[in-house]
Amino acid sequence: MPVPILLVTGFLGAGKTTVVNHLLARAEGRRIAAVVNDFGAINIDAELIAGASDGVVSLANGCICCSLEGDLLRTLSTLLRRDPKPEYIVIETSGVADPADIVRNLMDPVILREARLETVLCVMDATAPPAALEDALHRSQLRVADIVALSKLDLADAGAGTRMRAAIRALRVPAVVVDAQHGEIPATLLFPAEIDRPAAPRDVGSRRPAEERFETLSWTSDKPISLPRLQQAINRLAPKLARAKGLFETIEQPGRPMVFQFAGGRATLAPGDAPAAGAARTRIVFIAELGVLSKGELDGIMEACVAGG
Numbered sequence: 139m140p141v142p143i144l145l146v147t148g149f150l151g152a153g154k155t156t157v158v159n160h161l162l163a164r165a166e167g168r169r170i171a172a173v174v175n176d177f178g179a180i181n182i183d184a185e186l187i188a189g190a191s192d193g194v195v196s197l198a199n200g201c202i203c204c205s206l207e208g209d210l211l212r213t214l215s216t217l218l219r220r221d222p223k224p225e226y227i228v229i230e231t232s233g234v235a236d237p238a239d240i241v242r243n244l245m246d247p248v249i250l251r252e253a254r255l256e257t258v259l260c261v262m263d264a265t266a267p268p269a270a271l272e273d274a275l276h277r278s279q280l281r282v283a284d285i286v287a288l289s290k291l292d293l294a295d296a297g298a299g300t301r302m303r304a305a306i307r308a309l310r311v312p313a314v315v316v317d318a319q320h321g322e323i324p325a326t327l328l329f330p331a332e333i334d335r336p337a338a339p340r341d342v343g344s345r346r347p348a349e350e351r352f353e354t355l356s357w358t359s360d361k362p363i364s365l366p367r368l369q370q371a372i373n374r375l376a377p378k379l380a381r382a383k384g385l386f387e388t389i390e391q392p393g394r395p396m397v398f399q400f401a402g403g404r405a406t407l408a409p410g411d412a413p414a415a416g417a418a419r420t421r422i423v424f425i426a427e428l429g430v431l432s433k434g435e436l437d438g439i440m441e442a443c444v445a446g447g
């Protein structure tokens with residue numbers, strides 16, 4: 139019986155890791171292996187997948203729809219040789235990934251013998267303006283989806299969900315649209331019981347390398363961060379940022395690791411886990427459209443956030 143694969147796609151910061159976390163937290167004995175692709179050089183997403191570090195394989199510093207496609211297939215082969223074999227495989231793409239290319243890559247004959255793409259889930263930020271769907275990458279992510287999950291409805295105004303559903307319908311996306319509050323989607327929807335159902339043909343569109351559009355810039359430091367100064371830095375950087383996330387300690391609350399998120403124009407801070415041995419104390423990844431933000435400018439702004447900066 140081929141192992142079903144769930145491909146989780148969606149724009150930068152839409153809520154993919156939150157969905158994968160939720161799924162793994164409620165695995166209820168299911169053996170789920172997760173492959174997480176971070177576009178940046180630091181594997182922040184793999185660290186954000188709580189309590190599942192053993193089962194999570196991280197593919198960082200590139201995009202599995204372009205430069206890391208060989209790595210994805212090798213990783214899947216390795217997972218499928220595990221004893222016991224995973225019962226389900228979840229692949230979280232980077233937010234810049236065009237899933238059409240990944241769907242095509244998963245048709246690899248060696249993989250197909252043992253694992254089959256079962257469901258493509260596209261996580262869509264309900265607070266994004268419907269005009270966001272004019273973006274070709276958004277459209278490609280929606281076009282291959284079987285299920286579209288609307289995230290962040292708790293942050294959106296009352297009509298946002300309805301407007302987003304209408305905008306998705308207008309694109310003639312055949313997917314089922316569901317609400318996903320804080321990543322909550324029933325596992326049975328993602329891994330349907332009728333696993334003998336033949337995979338439906340998917341409209342995969344034309345190839346568009348995502349890496350030609352976005353770049354990631356990493357900033358690390360061995361010093362803790364000043365929170366008010368970080369706020370100022372993010373205010374300055376925000377117009378240029380598509381996404382940022384990081385792990386660090388603050389000067390104000392030493393010894394308390396924090397997770398920083400910037401997505402959809404909103405910055406949040408939450409308690410995190412201690413950094414892995416050998417990792418820099420402060421690690422932040424910034425994703426921006428190519429050419430919009432230089433490393434020099436970023437370093438200049440971020441150095442002001444550390445003590446003595």
Ligand SMILES: Nc1nc2c(ncn2[C@@H]2O[C@H](COP(=O)(O)OP(=O)(O)OP(=O)(O)O)[C@@H](O)[C@H]2O)c(=O)[nH]1
Pocket residue numbers: 148149150151152153154155156157183231232233234289290291292293318319320321381383399400401406
């Ligand atoms: N309030 C609220 N926040 C959410 C919801 N879903 C996700 N978030 C937050 O949105 C931010 C981004 O979520 P992630 O799950 O990391 O997004 P992602 O799509 O994995 O991000 P990338 O991998 O960087 O593209 C985090 O701060 C989440 O806590 C939701 O339903 N409600």
